[in-house]
Structure formats: C-alpha cells, structure tokens
Amino acid sequence: MTSTASSGTGRLSIDDWTERALQLLMDEGVGALKIARLCRELGVTKGSFYWHFADLEALRTAVAKRWTERTRAELDELRELGTLPPLERIRIMAAGLVEDRAWNVERTLREWARTDASVAATIGESEQHVFGLLNDAFLELGHPAGAARMRAGLLTYAGIGFAHGQASLPRVTMDDIGDLVEFLSKETGTT
Known part of the structure; x- marks a missing residue:
C-alpha cells in the first residue's frame, strides 16, 4: 500500500x-x-x-x-557539530543525557533491538557515530589517542548506563553532567 x-x-x-x-x-x-x-x-x-x-x-x-530514518536524520544533524569548539560539542552531546524522555526511549529501543536487527543496526551506528564525535573532540582538546578513546568510551557508556539505571540510582542532573564533562576534559595528570 x-x-x-x-x-x-x-x-x-x-x-x-x-x-x-x-x-x-x-x-x-x-x-x-x-x-x-x-x-x-x-x-x-x-x-x-x-x-x-x-x-x-x-x-x-x-x-x-x-x-531508523528519524535516528539517521538526527545523526546527520550531529555531524554539523564538528564546526563548534570541541568542549562545546561534548557539552551539547552530554546535555541530552539528562532528559527523562531520552532515557525511556533508550531503554525501550535497546530492548527492542534484541529482536529486531534493523533497530540493533541503527543503535550500533548511532553509538559508533557518537563515540567518534566524542573521540575526535577529546583529541582536539589535546588528549593522547589512548586517553581520548578512554574518555569517549566512558562518556558513551555513561549515557547508556544513565538510561538503564535512572529508575534505581540517584537522579543525574545537568550539574552532574557538567561535572563529568569537566572531569573528563581535564588534561591527564591534573586535578
């Protein structure tokens, strides 16, 4: 039809x-x-x-x-973040982690991806893209490749964890996200 x-x-x-x-x-x-x-x-x-x-x-x-089509369009919009300074890009992506609706959608779609290959592929594509954007931003901030990869991974996994733990763990606020970004953005060896 x-x-x-x-x-x-x-x-x-x-x-x-x-x-x-x-x-x-x-x-x-x-x-x-x-x-x-x-x-x-x-x-x-x-x-x-x-x-x-x-x-x-x-x-x-x-x-x-x-x-899938909607997610791909959102990923295309994320590509435009590359023109912003690296720390600003990281903050914009991290800000989405505190939205309740984002957590609900994240949990639902990850569960659905267990039985739908198309949804699983789109989630994987999304994760890789976000990880790549974060990794590039941390590299631009001057972190060595290994440290940039670790920081990008930590922030990516934090987002996944926030989605699944928000019902039983303390609520994550925008201030918490800001502190996390600040912590991950610091040069290696600084306090």
Missing part, C-alpha cells in the same frame, strides 16, 4: 499509524503496541489497520523503519 496523506480525507496514512505507534513505543514500550488500542486511539476500526498492515509484526517493522 502507498501512504496517502490523512489531511482532509478522513483516512489514515501509514505515516499516521507509524507515528502514533512510535509515540506509544517511546512512552510505554513495545508492549503498548496493540492493534485494538491503536484503533481506539486513532478512532478507526481494525479494518483500517488491516488495510495498511498484514499484522502487528508488519506495523512493528514499519515503526522500526520510521525510527
């Missing part, structure tokens, strides 16, 4: 379905993706769902594709 715009026609498009499903996924996790619930929330019958998708798995595949 081809996607048709829903504006003015009263019919939902594939984009309408996948956008709502993606919002549910981000807000509540993969378990929230239920045909009856989506139909109820979108105000349509199950026939409308089956017009666009063969089954729930087809919807999940479409949602994974939509998320």
Whole structure:
C-alpha cells in the first residue's frame, strides 16, 4: 500500500499509524503496541489497520523503519557539530543525557533491538557515530589517542548506563553532567 496523506480525507496514512505507534513505543514500550488500542486511539476500526498492515509484526517493522530514518536524520544533524569548539560539542552531546524522555526511549529501543536487527543496526551506528564525535573532540582538546578513546568510551557508556539505571540510582542532573564533562576534559595528570 502507498501512504496517502490523512489531511482532509478522513483516512489514515501509514505515516499516521507509524507515528502514533512510535509515540506509544517511546512512552510505554513495545508492549503498548496493540492493534485494538491503536484503533481506539486513532478512532478507526481494525479494518483500517488491516488495510495498511498484514499484522502487528508488519506495523512493528514499519515503526522500526520510521525510527531508523528519524535516528539517521538526527545523526546527520550531529555531524554539523564538528564546526563548534570541541568542549562545546561534548557539552551539547552530554546535555541530552539528562532528559527523562531520552532515557525511556533508550531503554525501550535497546530492548527492542534484541529482536529486531534493523533497530540493533541503527543503535550500533548511532553509538559508533557518537563515540567518534566524542573521540575526535577529546583529541582536539589535546588528549593522547589512548586517553581520548578512554574518555569517549566512558562518556558513551555513561549515557547508556544513565538510561538503564535512572529508575534505581540517584537522579543525574545537568550539574552532574557538567561535572563529568569537566572531569573528563581535564588534561591527564591534573586535578
């Protein structure tokens, strides 16, 4: 089926379905993706769902594709950070670590990636890109290659850890992130 715009026609498009499903996924996790619930929330019958998708798995595949496209667009935006000073780039990337919604999406997508190769590949691509940007920034700050790699890895893993530990560990604040960036940015051997 081809996607048709829903504006003015009263019919939902594939984009309408996948956008709502993606919002549910981000807000509540993969378990929230239920045909009856989506139909109820979108105000349509199950026939409308089956017009666009063969089954729930087809919807999940479409949602994974939509998320993958969105993530790749965000990665493209990150590439533009290369024109900023290195410490500013690190601070901008680290600032995203304190957003509650970012943690929820991170946890949900990592769980989903266990069963969806497309989502897993996009997460891997995203991690490599972020790690590369951080590594380059630490190199530009004058850290030797090994120290830059370690610092980039620590900040990347911190982001992953914040996503999974925020429910049971003390809440991470913007000040905490600032302190972490400051600590990792210092020259080797300074206090």
